[in-house]
Amino acid sequence: MVMSSSDSSAVDNSGHPFSRRSGKGCCTKGNWSGMNIAAMVIGFVLFWPIGLVILYWNISGRNVKDLPKAVQNKWSEMFSGCCRGESTSGNSIFEEFQQTQHDRISEIKEEIKNRARNFRSFRSDAKRRADEEEFNNFMSNKPEKEDK
Numbered sequence: 001m002v003m004s005s006s007d008s009s010a011v012d013n014s015g016h017p018f019s020r021r022s023g024k025g026c027c028t029k030g031n032w033s034g035m036n037i038a039a040m041v042i043g044f045v046l047f048w049p050i051g052l053v054i055l056y057w058n059i060s061g062r063n064v065k066d067l068p069k070a071v072q073n074k075w076s077e078m079f080s081g082c083c084r085g086e087s088t089s090g091n092s093i094f095e096e097f098q099q100t101q102h103d104r105i106s107e108i109k110e111e112i113k114n115r116a117r118n119f120r121s122f123r124s125d126a127k128r129r130a131d132e133e134e135f136n137n138f139m140s141n142k143p144e145k146e147d148k
Contacts (some may be wrong), residue, residue, distance in 0.1 A: 114136040
């Protein structure tokens with residue numbers, strides 16, 4: 001039996017949660033824009049947990065454009081101040097001491113990098129000199145062409 005559009009109201013009066021009449025279809029909740037769906041598919045292709053996070057984000061009705069900012073806010077909320085080098089001592093002398101030590105360590109690291117760079121240069125020059133000496137020894141001791 002073929003139903004016309006006027007007969008569909010009789011079917012929709014069933015009170016089923018996914019009925020078309022109630023406006024709560026199976027995929028109407030959430031933010032299912034093309035960009036959000038594409039981001040979800042790319043997330044699943046790259047790494048499936050990312051796809052799940054974006055799927056949840058879409059189902060909750062939020063836009064994927066807002067996801068990076070929300071992740072950044074959550075990250076900074078979880079790790080606020082513990083890894084940024086911010087001082088919470090409140091003692092200015094101690095903070096100056098810390099800064100002095102930090103500067104000293106930076107200078108030492110820079111000195112180590114310079115020494116390593118100079119040593120690499122020295123080794124390459126020494127290798128070149130050794131190769132040149134070996135070549136000169138070969139050229140000075142080379143046997144004369146023998147006639148066969």
